Amino acid sequence: MMPKIKRTLTKAQTATELAVFGTILIFVIGIIVQQAMSFHHLQNQNLRTLRLAMTLSYRHSSGFVGGAAGGGPAGNASRNFASVLLLEDRLSADAGKYGALSRAQAIGNAAGTHSRNYFLPTNANETWNLPRTDFFINGKHFPFTTAGFKTVCLTGAKSDCPTPYDVWLGDLDPNFWEANCVDDGSPPIEGCARLYTFISNNSKEARWCSPRNGGSCPNSWSLSERFDLDRDGSTDVPGGIQDDFAWQWILVSAFDIDTQTASNGGLTLLIGEGILLTGSEDVDPQNLSVDVDKDFYEESIVRNDPTGAIPDVYIIDPDTGVIRSVMVIDSNEGDLDMGGYDTNDYQVYLANPQNNPPPPGLMKDVAMFTRVSTGTYLEIRERGLYTTGQQFVRSVQRKDHVDVVQRMIKLSNDTGRFCNGTSRVTDPNIWWDASNPVEVCASECFSPANISRTCFDIDDLIIFVRSRVQDTFGHQWVTDTTSDDYINFVVPSP
Amino acid sequence: MALKHTKVRTQPKKAQIILEFLFSMIIVFVMMFGLFMIFRWVGYEFGWRRVEHDQRMLNSVVEDYRALDQGPIEQIDPYFHKPAKMNAAWGL
Numbered sequence: 001m002m003p004k005i006k007r008t009l010t011k012a013q014t015a016t017e018l019a020v021f022g023t024i025l026i027f028v029i030g031i032i033v034q035q036a037m038s039f040h041h042l043q044n045q046n047l048r049t050l051r052l053a054m055t056l057s058y059r060h061s062s063g064f065v066g067g068a069a070g071g072g073p074a075g076n077a078s079r080n081f082a083s084v085l086l087l088e089d090r091l092s093a094d095a096g097k098y099g100a101l102s103r104a105q106a107i108g109n110a111a112g113t114h115s116r117n118y119f120l121p122t123n124a125n126e127t128w129n130l131p132r133t134d135f136f137i138n139g140k141h142f143p144f145t146t147a148g149f150k151t152v153c154l155t156g157a158k159s160d161c162p163t164p165y166d167v168w169l170g171d172l173d174p175n176f177w178e179a180n181c182v183d184d185g186s187p188p189i190e191g192c193a194r195l196y197t198f199i200s201n202n203s204k205e206a207r208w209c210s211p212r213n214g215g216s217c218p219n220s221w222s223l224s225e226r227f228d229l230d231r232d233g234s235t236d237v238p239g240g241i242q243d244d245f246a247w248q249w250i251l252v253s254a255f256d257i258d259t260q261t262a263s264n265g266g267l268t269l270l271i272g273e274g275i276l277l278t279g280s281e282d283v284d285p286q287n288l289s290v291d292v293d294k295d296f297y298e299e300s301i302v303r304n305d306p307t308g309a310i311p312d313v314y315i316i317d318p319d320t321g322v323i324r325s326v327m328v329i330d331s332n333e334g335d336l337d338m339g340g341y342d343t344n345d346y347q348v349y350l351a352n353p354q355n356n357p358p359p360p361g362l363m364k365d366v367a368m369f370t371r372v373s374t375g376t377y378l379e380i381r382e383r384g385l386y387t388t389g390q391q392f393v394r395s396v397q398r399k400d401h402v403d404v405v406q407r408m409i410k411l412s413n414d415t416g417r418f419c420n421g422t423s424r425v426t427d428p429n430i431w432w433d434a435s436n437p438v439e440v441c442a443s444e445c446f447s448p449a450n451i452s453r454t455c456f457d458i459d460d461l462i463i464f465v466r467s468r469v470q471d472t473f474g475h476q477w478v479t480d481t482t483s484d485d486y487i488n489f490v491v492p493s494p
Numbered sequence: 495m496a497l498k499h500t501k502v503r504t505q506p507k508k509a510q511i512i513l514e515f516l517f518s519m520i521i522v523f524v525m526m527f528g529l530f531m532i533f534r535w536v537g538y539e540f541g542w543r544r545v546e547h548d549q550r551m552l553n554s555v556v557e558d559y560r561a562l563d564q565g566p567i568e569q570i571d572p573y574f575h576k577p578a579k580m581n582a583a584w585g586l
Contacts, residue, residue, distance in 0.1 A: 013511075014511050014514050014515045014518070015514040015515070015517075015518045018515070018518040018519065018522055019518065022518075022522040022525070022526075025526070026525060026526070026529060029526075029529045029530075029533060030529070032533065033529070033532055033533060033536055036536040036537075036540070037536070039540065040536070040539065040540060040543075043540065043543060043544070044543065044575070047543065047544075047547050047574075047575075048572045048573075051547075051570045051571060051572040051574060052572040054570040055567060055570050055571070055572055058559075058566065058567055058570065059567070062559050062560065064562070112570075116559070
């Protein structure tokens with residue numbers, strides 16, 4: 001009996017072993033290939049992003065983009081420091097019946113600089129020179145400004161502001177005003193706005209003041225005020241470490257040094273440093289980067305106004321030298337303001353999204369829709385065997401659908417570049433570097449009409465990026481059997 | 495007859511193992527060939543993309559920033575790479 005049993009057990013043993021070990025081998029190699037494909041996507045993404053950033057900087061600074069609206073042959077300064085985020089939701093390597101269905105994101109980030117327009121000054125309202133960052137999401141190009149122009153009124157009374165203006169400094173901080181600012185030789189002493197800038201602690205910075213300088217600081221701006229980091233009236237840096245601290249505030253009064261020079265000693269600045277708007281070969285402009293809106297970030301004062309902005313790019317009282325308004329480039333006024341946020345802000349948003357808005361930028365949420373109702377986006381077809389007239393043997397497995405991949409971008413400000421109310425903006429003077437990727441502007445981006453379109457939520461300032469990625473896969477064998485012999489089964493008439 | 499019949503059923507067919515091995519291995523070899531060719535392509539393509547990236551960056555070009563076709567922009571073309579053929583089934 002034993003030999004019989006053994007013979008029975010060894011039947012097809014080789015084939016079984018081959019099948020088992022072959023399956024394991026193929027599975028392992030398949031996993032390796034799948035992982036390698038992910039690395040492929042990543043490498044391709046990284047190299048392409050780097051080249052894209054360099055190309056953007058090159059093309060924009062060389063004047064190849066946008067024609068006159070993009071700065072003409074002189075080019076523009078928008079991508080002097082091009083920053084690119086490239087995101088693609090790619091099908092992962094898979095061997096399903098209908099091919100790969102799952103998607104994996106490949107994301108790359110790179111920066112590139114072409115120095116041709118490195119020192120190109122940005123004049124008043126030259127929006128094409130505002131810095132931008134570029135997002136490419138599944139083929140859609142989103143150029144976001146990271147700064148904006150703003151006219152700030154610096155007068156003591158709101159009624160004295162020029163028209164138009166964007167912000168009155170007094171709105172932001174009731175303590176903005178310095179009553180004893182400028183002595184013009186006749187009472188009363190003129191007042192001016194208090195602005196701030198910060199300086200770093202290094203041996204080249206002559207304005208630095210700390211205990212090692214004897215503790216007596218120039219311009220009537222004391223040690224305690226310099227190290228009042230949050231400007232709430234109390235010193236935040238202990239005296240023992242002030243000598244080694246990295247930075248300090250200094251007071252900049254809204255006072256024009258050119259007017260003071262022209263007065264031949266008739267004007268005396270009593271506190272802080274003045275602003276020198278013009279420069280020469282021997283003297284550099286002074287204090288052009290100051291915090292004019294009390295947000296603890298410096299803004300850049302615009303000096304040149306070739307086209308005649310209204311109101312003037314800056315307004316100076318010719319008698320007292322007090323600056324009444326300035327136009328600034330504010331890095332908080334662009335589509336995206338990435339300053340002042342950290343990863344904890346996102347956790348706070350996730351913990352209570354109803355009460356906490358998400359921080360600006362690309363959100364981590366991602367969704368993929370595949371619509372299956374009639375006439376929409378999913379079709380998986382397995383065809384029949386026969387058709388009218390001819391006879392075929394068919395085997396068709398075909399996938400033909402559109403994945404709608406949704407990404408979300410939270411904007412900091414509604415700059416009016418994407419939407420004007422519920423109207424999509426197409427002005428070529430605004431969209432000279434790309435076409436507006438937003439397809440619809442609405443309060444409800446999840447309505448049946450908007451669900452598949454890139455939508456700007458005008459209430460929450462969120463762009464829902466809907467990338468419609470067509471995905472076709474399948475195979476088909478067709479054998480024409482019309483000429484084959486067959487028996488025509490005709491059901492006899494009753 | 496009954497005894498003979500039983501003997502035939504319990505005896506292994508002649509060369510059955512060899513035939514099974516032959517047929518199975520042909521299939522496995524074909525599948526493994528394709529997989530190894532893909533495996534080979536993955537490594538080759540991974541390295542070649544990097545090499546081509548470096549080569550294109552160092553290519554000599556017309557040193558005129560406005561020479562779009564032959565100028566510096568040729569070195570930084572984002573679409574610099576064309577994938578090699580996989581040749582998993584034929585075409586070594």
